Amino acid sequence: DQQVKQNSPSLSVQEGRISILNCDYTNSMFDYFLWYKKYPAEGPTFLISISSIKDKNEDGRFTVFLNKSAKHLSLHIVPSQPGDSAVYFCAASEAYSSASKIIFGSGTRLSIRP
Amino acid sequence: EPEVTQTPSHQVTQMGQEVILRCVPISNHLYFYWYRQILGQKVEFLVSFYNNEISEKSEIFDDQFSVERPDGSNFTLKIRSTKLEDSAMYFCASSVGTVNQPQHFGDGTRLSIL
Numbered sequence: 001d002q003q004v005k006q007n008s009p010s011l012s013v014q015e016g017r018i019s020i021l022n023c024d025y026t027n028s029m030f031d032y033f034l035w036y037k038k039y040p041a042e043g044p045t046f047l048i049s050i051s052s053i054k055d056k057n058e059d060g061r062f063t064v065f066l067n068k069s070a071k072h073l074s075l076h077i078v079p080s081q082p083g084d085s086a087v088y089f090c091a092a093s094e095a096y097s098s099a100s101k102i103i104f105g106s107g108t109r110l111s112i113r114p
Numbered sequence: 115e116p117e118v119t120q121t122p123s124h125q126v127t128q129m130g131q132e133v134i135l136r137c138v139p140i141s142n143h144l145y146f147y148w149y150r151q152i153l154g155q156k157v158e159f160l161v162s163f164y165n166n167e168i169s170e171k172s173e174i175f176d177d178q179f180s181v182e183r184p185d186g187s188n189f190t191l192k193i194r195s196t197k198l199e200d201s202a203m204y205f206c207a208s209s210v211g212t213v214n215q216p217q218h219f220g221d222g223t224r225l226s227i228l
Contacts, residue, residue: 032214043118043205043219044157051214089157100212101147101159101170 003027004092006105014113019077021108023090026071030092034102035064035075038087047088048075077110085112116140118220120206126226127196135191135223137206146189147207147217148181150174157205163189193225201227 005024013019021035031052036044050057050064050073057064063076077084090105119138127133139146148160162169163181171179180192189208193200203224207217 034216036219041221043120043221046216046218049214049216100145100209100215100217101162101172102149102207102217103159104157106156 003030003103004090004105006090006108008108009106010109010111012111012113013080015082016079019075019080019084019110019112021075021077021088021090021110023073023075023105024071025073025092027092027094027103028071029094030103032093032100033064033066033073034091034093035062036089036091036104037084038089038107044089080110080112082112082114085110118206118208118218120204120220120223122223123221124224124226126228129198129227130195133193133196133225135193135204135206135225137189137191137220138187139189139206139208140210140218141187143208143210143218145169145209145212145217146181146183147209148191149205149207149219150202151205151222152199152202160191160204196225196227198227201225 034049035047038044048059048062066073087107087109089107091102093100093102121136146163151157161171161175178194182190203222205219205222207219209215209217
């Protein structure tokens, strides 16, 4: 079941540059999208989300873009910092379902090099 | 910042034994979830819980699994007769609502079945 896909298992970016993480989804019923960051031995930490009525949401260094027609979203981190090195999960849910379970992608490991 | 706490961090159990994983959700949250992540695989939804009953469960959540909110603060996942394939990280999450509200995760319990 590949409803949420992150096709890049890893990404290496130089410190100070922009990191762009991509995600595709197949379920047209998804209308709420989230990005989580995960360090080893910790749980996923919520970063930023976007509902389907928007195409962009910004929070500090993090911006999420949503292209509904392409069923694609991306997370931009600028400038990238060493502490951003982690696994990033794209996730989606049907906001108006009874329980809003989250469907996760497989994650992209971001490494910020000095 | 309030957080979801899970205990124990690591549980080792013999196959066939019962295990209870414990979670304290964020205090003003009303919706509670369990997810699991088998090593090398995606984070998968198990069950959601609201108003003292299960809202939704996945096909993974069979009769061996149960959830309970025994008091006003704890949320537990019980596996009645563990199998080798139950070995995974189990994450508890909570949210204040379901419409465009992020779920916040604990750091997980690593369950190892011998």
